[in-house]
Amino acid sequence: MKAVMLMFDSLRKDLLSAYGNEETITPNFQRLKEKTVAFEHFYVGSMPCMPARRELHTGRYNFLHRSWGPLEPWENSAVELMKKQGIYTHLVTDHKHYWRDGGATYHPRYSSYEFIRGQEGDNWKGVVDKPHVDLKLNEAPLSKKFKSKSRDQDFVNRRYMRDEAMHPLCRTVQAGLEFIDTNYQSDQWYLQIECFDPHEPFFVPKKYLKMYGLEEGFHGWPSYYYNNQDGRTNELLKGYYKALVSMCDAYVGKVLDAFDRYDLWKDTMLIVNTDHGFLLGEHDWWGKNIMPIYNEIANIPFFIYDPRSKIQNEQRQSLAQNIDVPATLLEYFGLDKPQEMMGQSLKGIIEKDEPNRPYAMYGYFGSNINITDGHYTYMHAPITDEKDHIFEYTIMPTHINSLFSTQELQGMTLAKPFSFTKGVPLLKIPAQGFGGSNYHRFKNRLYHIDVDPKQTRKIEDKEIQCRLIQAIKKMMEENDAPSELYSFYGFDHEINPEYLKLLDRQVVESEAELIQGIHFTTEELKEGYLAFIKNMPDSSYIAECFKKQALIDETMFYQLVEETVGKERINDVMYQLNLNMRLD
Numbered sequence: 001m002k003a004v005m006l007m008f009d010s011l012r013k014d015l016l017s018a019y020g021n022e023e024t025i026t027p028n029f030q031r032l033k034e035k036t037v038a039f040e041h042f043y044v045g046s047m048p049c050m051p052a053r054r055e056l057h058t059g060r061y062n063f064l065h066r067s068w069g070p071l072e073p074w075e076n077s078a079v080e081l082m083k084k085q086g087i088y089t090h091l092v093t094d095h096k097h098y099w100r101d102g103g104a105t106y107h108p109r110y111s112s113y114e115f116i117r118g119q120e121g122d123n124w125k126g127v128v129d130k131p132h133v134d135l136k137l138n139e140a141p142l143s144k145k146f147k148s149k150s151r152d153q154d155f156v157n158r159r160y161m162r163d164e165a166m167h168p169l170c171r172t173v174q175a176g177l178e179f180i181d182t183n184y185q186s187d188q189w190y191l192q193i194e195c196f197d198p199h200e201p202f203f204v205p206k207k208y209l210k211m212y213g214l215e216e217g218f219h220g221w222p223s224y225y226y227n228n229q230d231g232r233t234n235e236l237l238k239g240y241y242k243a244l245v246s247m248c249d250a251y252v253g254k255v256l257d258a259f260d261r262y263d264l265w266k267d268t269m270l271i272v273n274t275d276h277g278f279l280l281g282e283h284d285w286w287g288k289n290i291m292p293i294y295n296e297i298a299n300i301p302f303f304i305y306d307p308r309s310k311i312q313n314e315q316r317q318s319l320a321q322n323i324d325v326p327a328t329l330l331e332y333f334g335l336d337k338p339q340e341m342m343g344q345s346l347k348g349i350i351e352k353d354e355p356n357r358p359y360a361m362y363g364y365f366g367s368n369i370n371i372t373d374g375h376y377t378y379m380h381a382p383i384t385d386e387k388d389h390i391f392e393y394t395i396m397p398t399h400i401n402s403l404f405s406t407q408e409l410q411g412m413t414l415a416k417p418f419s420f421t422k423g424v425p426l427l428k429i430p431a432q433g434f435g436g437s438n439y440h441r442f443k444n445r446l447y448h449i450d451v452d453p454k455q456t457r458k459i460e461d462k463e464i465q466c467r468l469i470q471a472i473k474k475m476m477e478e479n480d481a482p483s484e485l486y487s488f489y490g491f492d493h494e495i496n497p498e499y500l501k502l503l504d505r506q507v508v509e510s511e512a513e514l515i516q517g518i519h520f521t522t523e524e525l526k527e528g529y530l531a532f533i534k535n536m537p538d539s540s541y542i543a544e545c546f547k548k549q550a551l552i553d554e555t556m557f558y559q560l561v562e563e564t565v566g567k568e569r570i571n572d573v574m575y576q577l578n579l580n581m582r583l584d
Helices: 027-035 049-058 078-084 141-158 168-183 206-212 231-261 324-332 347-352 462-478 484-488 497-514 523-535 539-547 554-565 570-580
Strands: 002-008 037-039 088-093 112-115 189-194 268-274 285-287 303-305 314-316 360-363 369-372 376-380 391-394 413-415 426-430 445-448
Touching: 002 168, 002 231, 002 324, 027 231, 027 303, 049 078, 049 324, 078 088, 078 189, 078 324, 088 168, 168 189, 168 231, 206 231, 231 268, 268 324, 324 347, 360 462, 369 462, 376 462, 445 462, 462 484, 462 497, 497 523, 523 539, 523 554, 523 570, 539 554, 554 570
Parallel strands: 002 189, 002 268, 037 314, 088 112, 088 189
Antiparallel strands: 037 303, 268 303, 360 369, 369 376, 376 445, 391 426, 413 426
């Protein structure tokens, strides 16, 4: 038995011809659909990149307990379990996060691995005097300062990738094909070909740009922000993303060619998947992490071929998630699933569309917690501030590209083991600086996706909301969620429609106390003020400044903010406030 997983990053399901899109040129994804079983309701779990990959190893949610981080010593990596049972595992990837502090424990789980250099500002080519390019994106100065290093390095790296053959996507897939060429006659191996594209920056060879009538020269870097760019920039970003998807499609074709050439269909499982999607201006947002997890991000493409059943060109409606992939691989290779693994094998869905889960839960660490039953999606907002409710549970204190700071660690305590940590106690560290903040401003959101798949119209139905919250709470209990999360989300009471109405009133009343005597011309300004006053140390003085005004409009709001924070801080503060004033 053999298996190949071809994985992409930030691949949108609804932009593939295999899922009905006619704008994006993806004939090989259509060919893939005809060779596999395509899932209609496959969802993310823990977001974004490395949390998703942690699930693909461990088969359990991790966003309830910590943010971005490495595999922990107690965790069951399906890849390592296969390796220990004599199955050769090989990773080929250009995903640079595996080689940073927050992902450094993943690749050693494989029997062998190959890293393709050059993606997204990877510190690859050494140039001391890097040219600095100001892309004039809408973002905070501190954010721009942090990201500019990666962008400057990206433009250095591009000098060494003048043609398609040197593009990281090409080199990654070619390295994977080399493994197949070398080992197709051998047995008992698993190959993971993992491509960073179509993740930003949208760096695309001319050949694929021409397919959309586009020229080279655009930088391809979107800003994770609300949709306040000019129309031409928006269209260029969308066009470059689609062109990059078409490039991904071409390399899907090369993997399919290898399956045909060696008739791997007789004994090799094929999985083609992604970690999450990406917003391209839908819902007035760009990117991920800082907004609600709409289906453009959450409902992801998933294709699988199992040589035992040989089912092809069929669709499946049952719910599934990333946490189900490792259980599927273990079952396929005849290995037992560890008791800590929450995911379920997809075998029954593949063969008969037999459901293996009634709900899919997903989210970012510290954000709205989300759930779907395949007919409705519900986004449940926190009811209080993050302070005293959100902690990192880990014994591997690393962020995406750094160690935890000594300041962060000064507040840590030792927590008792969770049910899945095999008796190991953990560091309990007050969370700082996770993906976003003030997620409670988005409020609770319920969508009927059978009739509104684009999630454009919120609905009100306390009975359905109650059912979905009860499901969330049950899944949190099954995953041994930290106790403080129940009060953070308002789940520390019996869940029924009357309690939900009371909870809504309490949230409104608590906000009313903060804005008592202050009147705003728009709801957005009110939310901006609430976020502002909750995050400023001298909140009582600020409140008095605002209360002196009878009615606060946009001009007056910005003027009062500048008066209270000073000119040296206004740019950073306004960037965050503009985000916090986005209620959709």
